[in-house]
Amino acid sequence: IPSFNPTLFQRVLIAKNVNQAKQSFILSSFISFLIYTMSVFIGIMTLAYSPSLETNQVLPHAIETFSFPVLKGFIIIGILAMIMSTADSWLNTGSTIFAYDICKPLGFLLVDELKVSRLFSIFLGVSSILIALYTNTILEISLMAGNFYMPIVTVPLIFGLFGYRTSERVVLISMLLSVTTVVVWKLVIQSHTGVDSVIPGVITSFFSLFCLKYFFDKDSVQDSQVFYKTKRQTIAKRISYRGKPFNFFDYCI
Secondary structure (H helix, E strand, O other): OOOOOHHHHHHHHHOOOHHHHHHHHHHHHHHHHHHHHHHHHHHHHHHHHOOOOOHHHHHHHHHHHHOOHHHHHHHHHHHHHHHHHHHHHHHHHHHHHHHHHHOOOOOOOOOOHHHHHHHHHHHHHHHHHHHHHHOOOHHHHHHHHHHHHHHHHHHHHHHHHOOOOOOHHHHHHHHHHHHHHHHHHHHHHHHHHOOOOHHHHHHHHHHHHHHHHHHHOHHHHHHHHHHHHHHHHHHHHHHOHHHOOOOHHHHHO
8 A cells, every 4th residue: 555656546546446456456566566676686695795885886787797799789768768657657647646636626727737737747848857867766756755755645545544524624734744844853952963854754644534534523523423324333233244244355456
């Protein structure tokens, strides 16, 4: 769930039913395992040959040392294709989310949503280039993205999967508070405490979703109580269905 990003969710929605999505996950898990295993093996092999090598020079050194001229060309072409494909998916997802899932709930009336998406994709691309120039390693970029992604996306997503109901306004305010916490902690407090900003960001997102609901969304509190009562009754019926012994995997499926 923590790495269930929007680009992956777009591909899940393409599936015609749940079984096809499940089969896709199973197949992709094996393929991903092979890819990650090969990547780790290349890193270990490079470290064994050059222990003093800097982290941002591992991939160029591996390509230069363990490949021949023709293979180098194919590797570079493959890397460029992966970068372009990934960047295209994220730009498309980010611009669509901004136009449809952020501007609309906030009440902004957009005359041309497609034009707004295109302009935001340009802004997103330029911002990504600046962030890439600002950081030194890919790991640093990944950690920076995780600091914002975990509080903003993972916590509300898990709440939603467990049936927690609230309004769009509460979720957006919680996201804004989480972003503010991460930025302030990273710029002011992190250097003094040594604690990464993702921890206070997740805590802020967790508690703000609970507290803000009772301040701004009191009507949904009663709806949630009815929902949870119905959910408990449904679970009890499924567990005691026809007197069969409870099977956790059958229940999940």
